[in-house]
Amino acid sequence: MGYSRFDPAMQGRAAWNAGKNIGTKRPLTQKQIWAIRFHLDREGRLRDKALFDLAIDSKLRGCDLVKIKIGDVVAGSDVRNRAIIIQQKTHRPVQFELTADVRATLHAWLERRGGLVSDYLFPSRVNRAGHMSTRQYARLVDEWVTAIGLRKSDYGTHSLRRTKAAMIYRATGNIRAIQILLGHTKIENTVRYLGVDVEDALLLAERTEI
16 A cells, blocks of 8 residues: 555655665676676586576576576577577567577586476575576675675666677667667667667767768
8 A cells, every 4th residue: 555645654754765776777897797707606606607697698687587497598408509588578589699608607507406498497495496586686686796896786687688788789889689689679668778878879970981
């Protein structure tokens, strides 16, 4: 039900977003990616490294990432080069690539994890038949960025979704390609998601000679 702003109990009560950064979360840089990977390797956190690497490569929302099943990324005894899932938000399929280093991490995790193709890739701590919760995933991301000296208020699960997309955009300027990779239904959403502004557009124009 909640409280009305006119209720006496709300007088002097801090807003839910007071002191919080609720804007767009920053993407990670290449240096930060390798710092997190080094941290997870040093700590022997194989599951977390597989989750982190898959999050970067897949560019998926957290709700889709945690629901990936072993069969989605495995074909026979090999990890797929490409995978496809149906997005929870749009109910549309989206494809993503799995690069060589990420496939190696996933292979190592699957050898330790075991399981059937119908099992979730990252099981819940509470219910082994279920998948990791988005809340747990968010807590892990907070741990990872804090471990390398970043402020967790500036980063979140969407940072991992945006990271590779932002890198591809900076390298190519191809908004349509990013739209496809992120599974956005409208290109306007992609423009807003990447934070593309007039300065970006002018820089791209200046690099194009006719």
